[in-house]
Amino acid sequence: MDSVIELKNLSKTYGEQVVLDDVSIILPSGKLTCLLGPSGKGKTTLLRILMGLETADAGTITGLEGLQKSAVFQEDRLCEGLNLYINILLPHLQKGSDLTLSQIKTALQALDLEGNEGKLVRDLSGGMKRRVAILRALLAPYDILFLDEPFKGLDGKTKEKTMDYFKEKARGKTVLCITHDEAEVAYLKPEMIVRL
Numbered sequence: 001m002d003s004v005i006e007l008k009n010l011s012k013t014y015g016e017q018v019v020l021d022d023v024s025i026i027l028p029s030g031k032l033t034c035l036l037g038p039s040g041k042g043k044t045t046l047l048r049i050l051m052g053l054e055t056a057d058a059g060t061i062t063g064l065e066g067l068q069k070s071a072v073f074q075e076d077r078l079c080e081g082l083n084l085y086i087n088i089l090l091p092h093l094q095k096g097s098d099l100t101l102s103q104i105k106t107a108l109q110a111l112d113l114e115g116n117e118g119k120l121v122r123d124l125s126g127g128m129k130r131r132v133a134i135l136r137a138l139l140a141p142y143d144i145l146f147l148d149e150p151f152k153g154l155d156g157k158t159k160e161k162t163m164d165y166f167k168e169k170a171r172g173k174t175v176l177c178i179t180h181d182e183a184e185v186a187y188l189k190p191e192m193i194v195r196l
């Protein structure tokens with residue numbers, strides 16, 4: 001059987017509020033899984049638990065041990081005072097992996113960002129920042145990629161282009177993508193759909 005990441009009987013409560021109640025999910029390795037659910041259902045909480053940023057009150061997760069993680073959060077979480085090139089390069093500087101200027105240029109070109117590499121992030125538009133956050137995560141070294149509503153706020157054509165690039169770059173990787181947009185799911189054609 002192919003390897004999987006298995007979440008078993010996860011529960012999480014904040015004060016009186018039960019956010020996750022006995023949730024069990026299997027994420028197949030090397031595949032795209034989309035996690036859907038209405039606002040407030042605990043999707044981000046689940047992702048934060050998987051990323052090790054939050055702990056579950058009960059339940060187990062297996063198959064994540066030793067995996068390098070990369071992520072796109074709901075917020076861009078870029079370094080506003082640094083240029084676009086350095087922002088994309090930072091995970092590589094931290095992890096000691098290689099990424100050439102020409103690889104960055106090719107990626108920027110794919111998402112219509114070429115010519116902006118020297119610009120400070122604070123001088124980019126909201127949609128440009130979003131695409132930089134997506135590129136940074138996709139170009140970083142990772143075994144598993146987490147995305148929390150990554151395409152939110154992108155206009156129609158840019159969104160399609162970004163989703164096409166994402167699908168191509170993340171093909172064959174273990175990816176968990178949160179969305180509540182059914183049209184996005186139809187476009188992405190994930191191998192697995194999980195509803196919270």
Ligand SMILES: Nc1ncnc2c1ncn2[C@@H]1O[C@H](COP(=O)(O)OP(=O)(O)OP(=O)(O)O)[C@@H](O)[C@H]1O
Pocket residue numbers: 014019037038039040041042043044045046180
């Ligand atoms: N650190 C926290 N402390 C207290 N409550 C929290 C905390 N984090 C999340 N919550 C609550 O848990 C519930 C689920 O939040 P979460 O962000 O996981 O939902 P979501 O499904 O991702 O929602 P959305 O689609 O709107 O992003 C919300 O009611 C939220 O207010």
